[in-house]
Amino acid sequence: EAQVTQNPRYLITVTGKKLTVTCSQNMNHEYMSWYRQDPGLGLRQIYYSMNVEVTDKGDVPEGYKVSRKEKRNFPLILESPSPNQTSLYFCASTKTGFLSNQPQHFGDGTRLSIL
């Protein structure tokens, strides 16, 4: 089954403790992206990757890092999480990026709570 898988689905942690949210897709998509969703602010793009070893900032990259060492995986790293990063996070992938006019596929989300 074609899917985007995020782990963990839920995480409660404390300020300053480094964490990684993994994202994996099995569709051989070149393009992957991370979003956060907050009430009243909608979905905002954090980082995206057009292909292996190619990443770029979205609208809200501060406090986050990403890497794309292989096509299927695109982990989101919070080096020193803070309470304002408490949010619902989504990973998405597309076959060849927006310029190809292909729809995005989303994971089920990761709910992070930073205390």
Add this chain to the structure above:
Amino acid sequence: KQEVTQIPAALSVPEGENLVLNCSFTDSAIYNLQWFRQDPGKGLTSLLLIQSSQREQTSGRLNASLDKSSGRSTLYIAASQPGDSATYLCAVSLQGGAGKSTFGDGTTLTVKP
């Protein structure tokens, strides 16, 4: 900076009604516009994607239209059913902004049996 607005924020209708959801955007130089459905506790499911050169797309009871010049898109749902209850979001990607997209806040639809 592209801004995307969806009106209304919430909508409640009886089963069987036809309805229209609205999406407006400030920068008409878009590459495509996509409509998504989001169920509680779930990710987004793509419903329809309209390329900038297209005027509309249809899938079953759903029809999405695009008017780039006026910065508007509508999602028409025919003969609504309780299973259509969800939040509907639109997202636009800009020409030249490869990989960047902007989402609206969504319209939460409730279809009452």
